[in-house]
Amino acid sequence: MDTRQQNPEQSAGSTETVAHQAAPESQTQQAIEIRELWKVYSSSDVDLDVEDEELVDSLEESDESVVAVKDVSLDVNPGEVFIIMGLSGSGKSTLIRCLLRLVEPSNGIVRINGQDVTAMNKKELTEFRRHQVAMVFQHYGLLPHKSVEENVAFGLKLQGIPKKERLERAREALKTVGLEKWAHYLPAALSGGMQQRVGIARALVVESPVLLMDEPFSGLDPLIRREMQDELVRLQEEMHKTIFFVTHDLDEAMRLGDRMAVMRSGSIVQIGKPAEIFANPADDYVARFVQDKRDEIRKADEQMAELAKAQAAAEKVVD
Ligand SMILES: Nc1ncnc2c1ncn2[C@@H]1O[C@H](COP(=O)(O)OP(=O)(O)OP(=O)(O)O)[C@@H](O)[C@H]1O
Ligand SMILES: [Mg+2]
Numbered sequence: 001m002d003t004r005q006q007n008p009e010q011s012a013g014s015t016e017t018v019a020h021q022a023a024p025e026s027q028t029q030q031a032i033e034i035r036e037l038w039k040v041y042s043s044s045d046v047d048l049d050v051e052d053e054e055l056v057d058s059l060e061e062s063d064e065s066v067v068a069v070k071d072v073s074l075d076v077n078p079g080e081v082f083i084i085m086g087l088s089g090s091g092k093s094t095l096i097r098c099l100l101r102l103v104e105p106s107n108g109i110v111r112i113n114g115q116d117v118t119a120m121n122k123k124e125l126t127e128f129r130r131h132q133v134a135m136v137f138q139h140y141g142l143l144p145h146k147s148v149e150e151n152v153a154f155g156l157k158l159q160g161i162p163k164k165e166r167l168e169r170a171r172e173a174l175k176t177v178g179l180e181k182w183a184h185y186l187p188a189a190l191s192g193g194m195q196q197r198v199g200i201a202r203a204l205v206v207e208s209p210v211l212l213m214d215e216p217f218s219g220l221d222p223l224i225r226r227e228m229q230d231e232l233v234r235l236q237e238e239m240h241k242t243i244f245f246v247t248h249d250l251d252e253a254m255r256l257g258d259r260m261a262v263m264r265s266g267s268i269v270q271i272g273k274p275a276e277i278f279a280n281p282a283d284d285y286v287a288r289f290v291q292d293k294r295d296e297i298r299k300a301d302e303q304m305a306e307l308a309k310a311q312a313a314a315e316k317v318v319d
Helices: 053-061 092-099 122-131 148-158 163-176 192-204 222-239 250-256 274-279 284-318
Strands: 032-042 065-076 081-086 107-112 133-136 210-214 242-247 259-264 267-272
Touching (some): 032 092, 053 065, 065 092, 081 092, 092 107, 092 210, 133 192, 148 163, 148 192, 163 192, 192 222, 222 250, 250 274, 250 284, 259 284, 267 274, 267 284, 274 284
Parallel strands (some): 081 259, 133 210
Antiparallel strands (some): 032 065, 032 107, 259 267
């Protein structure tokens, strides 16, 4: 069966389904609410009517357009680390960018801490981006001719914070990520892992309640990556931010995520706790993500069993 054609609501297995995600308006305010979000990239102007199935089908089939995000609705709780996982091209970056309208959604509503981002005018949006949400990208793009501390303080400059205060806060943020000694260096003097830490300090310093992270650790080698994950877990214990985190990596998702959503061809196919999804993948696509990890665990179990057997045999000989 071609699972790509399945309705995600039908395919979400026994874990929490997409249909159950949208909280009624009367419930406690969610940190991030996404409702019926769509993004169609197209070389020509498209007047998207999401109810028009024929139009949607033709957009999906056309070479001139890509339906990158397709009818995504989900809620993220305050203080939650919410992971978006999916194969390359499944729409993760488009989705996370739509949250701040770095990519303009074609349809739908995004509310962050109760504020309707999709209804904001340009000025409101700029203000909102400066104060309410910080974003960390895979390649952070530090300003090469500015010192590490100036890079970190840059967001505060945009907020109009006086120089003395912003440098003090930048140093504080650098301390949090263990880089206080590097404040006066240029970014080029730092390793990849350290530069990514600067990126994180830069996101932390604005003290926004929401943090968006698009594969922030993907460019790092495995050991450093693990260190950075541990560091994020440690920081989150103090910060309690709402974190929306994109990754390809199931290990990373399981280490960091309170809940995760799996994307395929622009749609969400399953939402749940990482361990639930691991135990109960909704369809073949999700199972493929989980399979490598299962193989790893099975091999480790087999090795442990072999070891136990060898030990028992050795003990018998001694007896
Ligand atoms: N600016 C753009 N114009 C046209 N198509 C785009 C644009 N950006 C992304 N796409 C297409 O939209 C789809 C989703 O891309 P997106 O970058 O969101 O996926 P992704 O899940 O983040 O992938 P990756 O894991 O490789 O980063 C892909 O088919 C991509 O080619
Ligand atoms: Mg991406």
